[in-house]
Amino acid sequence: MNPLLAIIGPALHLLQGQLPASAPQGSNIVAAQAAIGSLFSLHILIAGLVSGAGELGPAIEFLGYVRQRRRYDRLAHGLGRFITLYFSVSSTIAILLITVLLVGFWGHFWTTIVTIGWWPLLIEAWTFVLQVSLAYIWYYSWDALRAYKGLHMAIGGLLAIASFLQVYMIDVIASYMLTPTNPQNPIRLVLNPTSYPLTVHRTVGNLAYIGFVFGAFCAIRYLRARTPEDKAFYDWAGSFGVLWGISMTLLQPVVGYSYAKEIQLHAYASWYKMMFGTLSPVFLWQITLLGLMLITATLYFGRRLRTDGAPGAGLLRALSVAMVLTTLLAAQPYHLAFTYADVSAAGLDRPFWEGGLINPLGSMIPWKVLALMFYTLIAIGAVVWYLRGLPGVIWGTARRGEERLLLLMAVLTMLMMVTMGFIRENSRAPFLISGEMTIQGQQNTQNSQPTPAP
Amino acid sequence: MARRLAAAYNWFDERTAIRSLLRKGLYEAVPVRGAWFYTLGSATLILILLQLITGIFLTLLYVPSVTEAWASLNYLKQHDAFGAIVRGIHLWSAYILLFVIGLHMVRTFFSGSYKRPRELNWITGVGLFVLVLGMAITGAFLPWDQAAYWTAVVVTNIPAYIPFIGSFARALWRGGDFVGPITLSRTFGIHVWLLPVILFPLIGAHLALLRKHGEFGSYINYRGAYRSREGVDVPPAPQQRPIEPPYPALPTDELWAAPLQTEDFYPHQTFKDGVVSVGLVILVFILAVGIGAPLEAIADPSTTSYTPVPEWFFLPLDELLLLVPQQLIPLVLVLPAGGVLLLLALPFIDRDAERNPFERPAVMVPGAFAVLFVVILTLLGSGRLFNL
Numbered sequence: 001m002n003p004l005l006a007i008i009g010p011a012l013h014l015l016q017g018q019l020p021a022s023a024p025q026g027s028n029i030v031a032a033q034a035a036i037g038s039l040f041s042l043h044i045l046i047a048g049l050v051s052g053a054g055e056l057g058p059a060i061e062f063l064g065y066v067r068q069r070r071r072y073d074r075l076a077h078g079l080g081r082f083i084t085l086y087f088s089v090s091s092t093i094a095i096l097l098i099t100v101l102l103v104g105f106w107g108h109f110w111t112t113i114v115t116i117g118w119w120p121l122l123i124e125a126w127t128f129v130l131q132v133s134l135a136y137i138w139y140y141s142w143d144a145l146r147a148y149k150g151l152h153m154a155i156g157g158l159l160a161i162a163s164f165l166q167v168y169m170i171d172v173i174a175s176y177m178l179t180p181t182n183p184q185n186p187i188r189l190v191l192n193p194t195s196y197p198l199t200v201h202r203t204v205g206n207l208a209y210i211g212f213v214f215g216a217f218c219a220i221r222y223l224r225a226r227t228p229e230d231k232a233f234y235d236w237a238g239s240f241g242v243l244w245g246i247s248m249t250l251l252q253p254v255v256g257y258s259y260a261k262e263i264q265l266h267a268y269a270s271w272y273k274m275m276f277g278t279l280s281p282v283f284l285w286q287i288t289l290l291g292l293m294l295i296t297a298t299l300y301f302g303r304r305l306r307t308d309g310a311p312g313a314g315l316l317r318a319l320s321v322a323m324v325l326t327t328l329l330a331a332q333p334y335h336l337a338f339t340y341a342d343v344s345a346a347g348l349d350r351p352f353w354e355g356g357l358i359n360p361l362g363s364m365i366p367w368k369v370l371a372l373m374f375y376t377l378i379a380i381g382a383v384v385w386y387l388r389g390l391p392g393v394i395w396g397t398a399r400r401g402e403e404r405l406l407l408l409m410a411v412l413t414m415l416m417m418v419t420m421g422f423i424r425e426n427s428r429a430p431f432l433i434s435g436e437m438t439i440q441g442q443q444n445t446q447n448s449q450p451t452p453a454p
Numbered sequence: 455m456a457r458r459l460a461a462a463y464n465w466f467d468e469r470t471a472i473r474s475l476l477r478k479g480l481y482e483a484v485p486v487r488g489a490w491f492y493t494l495g496s497a498t499l500i501l502i503l504l505q506l507i508t509g510i511f512l513t514l515l516y517v518p519s520v521t522e523a524w525a526s527l528n529y530l531k532q533h534d535a536f537g538a539i540v541r542g543i544h545l546w547s548a549y550i551l552l553f554v555i556g557l558h559m560v561r562t563f564f565s566g567s568y569k570r571p572r573e574l575n576w577i578t579g580v581g582l583f584v585l586v587l588g589m590a591i592t593g594a595f596l597p598w599d600q601a602a603y604w605t606a607v608v609v610t611n612i613p614a615y616i617p618f619i620g621s622f623a624r625a626l627w628r629g630g631d632f633v634g635p636i637t638l639s640r641t642f643g644i645h646v647w648l649l650p651v652i653l654f655p656l657i658g659a660h661l662a663l664l665r666k667h668g669e670f671g672s673y674i675n676y677r678g679a680y681r682s683r684e685g686v687d688v689p690p691a692p693q694q695r696p697i698e699p700p701y702p703a704l705p706t707d708e709l710w711a712a713p714l715q716t717e718d719f720y721p722h723q724t725f726k727d728g729v730v731s732v733g734l735v736i737l738v739f740i741l742a743v744g745i746g747a748p749l750e751a752i753a754d755p756s757t758t759s760y761t762p763v764p765e766w767f768f769l770p771l772d773e774l775l776l777l778v779p780q781q782l783i784p785l786v787l788v789l790p791a792g793g794v795l796l797l798l799a800l801p802f803i804d805r806d807a808e809r810n811p812f813e814r815p816a817v818m819v820p821g822a823f824a825v826l827f828v829v830i831l832t833l834l835g836s837g838r839l840f841n842l
Contacts, residue, residue, distance in 0.1 A: 200830060240634025251826060257777055258834045365779040380820060387815030
């Protein structure tokens, strides 16, 4: 046995003996879940930004160096400041609140998952140290290393790697809880069926999220700016944020679909619950949110070009209409009841025009898949057209309407983040670790089979 | 001794003009900045030559028949350590070649080097990429182990999705309705004769066109002459070296005709080319010795328990096939063909003189997304394969 594990193993067993033997039961479980769920959501909303900023900030600094534009440097510096300010907030929630609550409420689960995921969690802890150290060095050496930009960018590159690793390691644990593998094999643990898709999904998502949020932040600063220089900078940065965010979001239909496919292949009960079960209305809300985000971004692009009379505003308006139509298609429910099981139980498993509760336009194949393809293609067109029109834009002239759209983008993105977290965590119910440990603390139970998919 | 060698060299030069040929070859002007990126072309060439040399060695032993192919390679694996290393070099240099030629294309695309007057360089390059991919695909059939057989079954079925002539094309390749001895003979013929016969003249054409127009480099080599649309922060032009052949290629494209700073191909660029190429060859050798070329059990068409795993360069397509609904599979299979046609047409679609990637959103955004999608699908595909 590894010497480190030999030291920590007995300590964990000792801790296990001191912890409450059973998980919360009855009405207490709802309160405990609500406490953990809301704190986790808050943590993810801040940690996602910190991780995204740790990856995007160095990339923007590099872009500024290549393009020789000072405003990129100012933006990257701002992101560095954000990390140094908010890293501790995110960590405090994670360590003090979540860990304490998890240990208190689900102590048995906590010691089990720490034993199973010992190495990923240890690396996770060290990447926290690495990330915060590099973030501070990167931010506070900005002026001191101005003459050594290559060195400064290299520190930024390391920060980006640390930020990625930190997300990846916690994803190993999160994905293991949904698709557990043989915990004795560390490679199988790290490369469990959903660890890759979840990491790609989250990394791309965090990068999009930080873009939208700093876009909204810049919108507020723009509205309060007094000098023409500040107005020009915040106008440009807001536009850059939404452009970056939407460019990353474009990748998500494919990545998210691939993630759902792996869940279907390796955690069928969870997939069924998301697509046909109690989570299907929430899943529908999620795909609608994606549409609303893309509509808002396309509207912003069109309005921003129109303000300065830049070419392309008319076409972007047409693309907004196409996006609305696509969202109407994507948001169609398949079963006109809470779950598909309700439809089956009522014996109304036929199209609604035959008196049933099934809406064929809401089926995943082909309609929702087609809607996802349309989303991607229309949004690529919108990004291209906006970029083509940008030389005609004069920064600092944006109107309040555009800034409101930037704020709306951030709100929609936050809703999206919380919705996705809610779906993922609840898809395992009644399990904490799929098929292995229930939320009531029982172990090795048999997973009940859901109603087969039509 | 030195005098004798010099005399021999002079004798040879008098008859072949080798001295002027070498001078012409080695003392051409090339761009200074970003020159490490321009080593990908020579690395591709070195890897293709490595393929040729190791391929010739392998044909001395390999027997293209369903009864002997696997046995001949198994003999190498079991009894001929040198032969096994040669086969390992052949396999790993093919893998790395695909990666390097892909990077070379991406670099050319992002730098806008395919634009006038270098359209034919690009088209021959796309042709070379397709041929190298063809060599990799046909090469995967040849070991005739389980992986090879099931790859052959899947790949030879792809032409069946071509409208009108699909069934005929599949039968032509397979030599009937099913994969069998004729499939192997034909694929071997395509791998060692048909594709190389097109490949090597195309390499010659690609190099000749490169010499005619000169290495374009990237827009950073034209800074100073280059005027940003936003007109800000472009640093002053560095000391300009007198323009020399093969620049400027076209007086109609003054801004992008010749880089501002150039240096001689020898020794500057040859050193960088050499470092990268030698590094890659060492890497290939390490992989060939350390991992070698796998050989699974002999092909068994009657098996029901074997799970075919695609070659890594098929992973994006494989992942996409898994994701799309059954009805859209033909569309996914024609995607690569559509992609190649689009690549061939690229210089004629993107005809604007602008080379700066940040000023070409109409091409760069879809191109960047395409590259990102391929990378992400490869990542997701590899993760899924691990959990099969």
